[in-house]
Amino acid sequence: MFRDPVHGYITIPPEFKCLVDTKEFQRLRRIRQLGLSSLTFHGTEHSRFAHSLGVFHLFIRLEAELERKGYTFSEEERLLGKCTSLLHDIGHGPLSHVLEGIITPGKKHEAWARDIILGPTELRCALQKIDPKLPEKICQVLQGDPQWQLLKNIISSQIDIDRMDYLLRDAVMTGTSYGHFDLTRLLAVIELSNKRTGLIINNKGLMAAEQFIFARYYAYWQIYFHKTTRGAEKVLHTIWKRAKELFSQGFLPNDLIPGPLKPFLEDKWNSDDYLAIDDVDIWHALKMWQSSPDPILSDLSKRIWIRELFKPVRLADSASLNFLEVLPRMRHILQQNGYDPDYYLLWDTQSDVAYDYYTSPEEEDTNKPPIRVRDENGREWDIMKLSDPIRAIAGTRKVVIYVYVPDENCRQDVIKLIRK
Numbered sequence: 001m002f003r004d005p006v007h008g009y010i011t012i013p014p015e016f017k018c019l020v021d022t023k024e025f026q027r028l029r030r031i032r033q034l035g036l037s038s039l040t041f042h043g044t045e046h047s048r049f050a051h052s053l054g055v056f057h058l059f060i061r062l063e064a065e066l067e068r069k070g071y072t073f074s075e076e077e078r079l080l081g082k083c084t085s086l087l088h089d090i091g092h093g094p095l096s097h098v099l100e101g102i103i104t105p106g107k108k109h110e111a112w113a114r115d116i117i118l119g120p121t122e123l124r125c126a127l128q129k130i131d132p133k134l135p136e137k138i139c140q141v142l143q144g145d146p147q148w149q150l151l152k153n154i155i156s157s158q159i160d161i162d163r164m165d166y167l168l169r170d171a172v173m174t175g176t177s178y179g180h181f182d183l184t185r186l187l188a189v190i191e192l193s194n195k196r197t198g199l200i201i202n203n204k205g206l207m208a209a210e211q212f213i214f215a216r217y218y219a220y221w222q223i224y225f226h227k228t229t230r231g232a233e234k235v236l237h238t239i240w241k242r243a244k245e246l247f248s249q250g251f252l253p254n255d256l257i258p259g260p261l262k263p264f265l266e267d268k269w270n271s272d273d274y275l276a277i278d279d280v281d282i283w284h285a286l287k288m289w290q291s292s293p294d295p296i297l298s299d300l301s302k303r304i305w306i307r308e309l310f311k312p313v314r315l316a317d318s319a320s321l322n323f324l325e326v327l328p329r330m331r332h333i334l335q336q337n338g339y340d341p342d343y344y345l346l347w348d349t350q351s352d353v354a355y356d357y358y359t360s361p362e363e364e365d366t367n368k369p370p371i372r373v374r375d376e377n378g379r380e381w382d383i384m385k386l387s388d389p390i391r392a393i394a395g396t397r398k399v400v401i402y403v404y405v406p407d408e409n410c411r412q413d414v415i416k417l418i419r420k
Helices: 014-020 023-030 048-068 075-087 109-118 122-130 134-142 146-155 161-174 183-188 206-224 227-248 259-266 271-275 279-289 295-305 317-321 323-336 388-395 408-419
Strands: 002-004 008-010 190-192 199-201 311-315 346-349 372-374 380-382 401-405
Touching: 002 048, 008 048, 014 023, 014 075, 014 122, 023 048, 023 122, 023 271, 048 075, 048 146, 048 161, 048 183, 048 190, 075 122, 075 134, 075 146, 109 122, 109 134, 109 271, 122 134, 134 146, 146 161, 161 183, 161 206, 183 190, 183 206, 199 206, 206 388, 227 259, 227 279, 227 295, 227 311, 227 346, 227 401, 259 271, 259 279, 279 295, 311 408, 323 401, 323 408, 401 408
Parallel strands: 199 372
Antiparallel strands: 002 008, 190 199, 311 401, 346 401, 372 380
């Protein structure tokens, strides 16, 4: 039994405790849910471990709610749903989304999850003791196999238990109110779609669904796209870029090469290497690299370590459209102030954010089914057809570009340039 700040007590039945006790799952304790967000919201020390327990808890709670309404789940669906909800984030690497695709180019946490679940791991052995075919079935759910479409959409769609947990958890841990919504009410108005392929909101639940989507909307802009956090992430990306350059050129001294990170600096990594690293290794590297003889690696590492972060400049919409035109002049500003613009002129757009708030069928991401509402006559509608507020935020996307520079003098010079 776990005492959870979001859900109260979370009970792990004995048959699933063997999964939690594996070293692969325990590794999630050392991976922060929100990466570098603690530089902005000091309370965000929570882990993927806590979130995974929360999603497991919500699957059990949602399943009970749906069965109370007359829907039935097979024993296989119950087992598979519980295991997949518990293990859906098993593939995350150090600092979660922050370094995804950076440390292991071309391979993200979904692919790592498959390798961990199917590979020669403690986790696979524990799963096979429950059911020899369970590892393969879990991967089928995670990959969206049509046979398990309902379970896939319960765990990951647009109204799902993954989002329900992380919105509430991130709101609690950041100390904000942006991600809060009425979980009890939302679960009460959720039903299964007519084709039994996903969740649907009943005719009395439109406002509960709206509140959920707006919680996502506010959390998106105030937490996940917070300019301070995103700026720190960009600095960390640049640190890794510089470290790899120095390593490849033979200019990173051996005593400044953290053993667990060496395969990733060489781009010669495997599953064992990946499972051996977590947030601790990244922070250890930053501590070491402050002593680097390379002034760029040393300075950037120190900035993260002591929170001497870059200064953000938000570009207005018109400036955003002309960003590539003003970029050479921004580079010149950095050079005039004594900085190498390849490492000290950073920028970020909202399209890089790992979380979104709502995707309509008309937008580019067709892999996420729309949130649907069932009317009094049993017909199913995309929520955008029934909700003016949701249509307003999902119909158009704001394009926001932030430029990050190393000090206030550079910031003021860039502001003057933009105003011209």
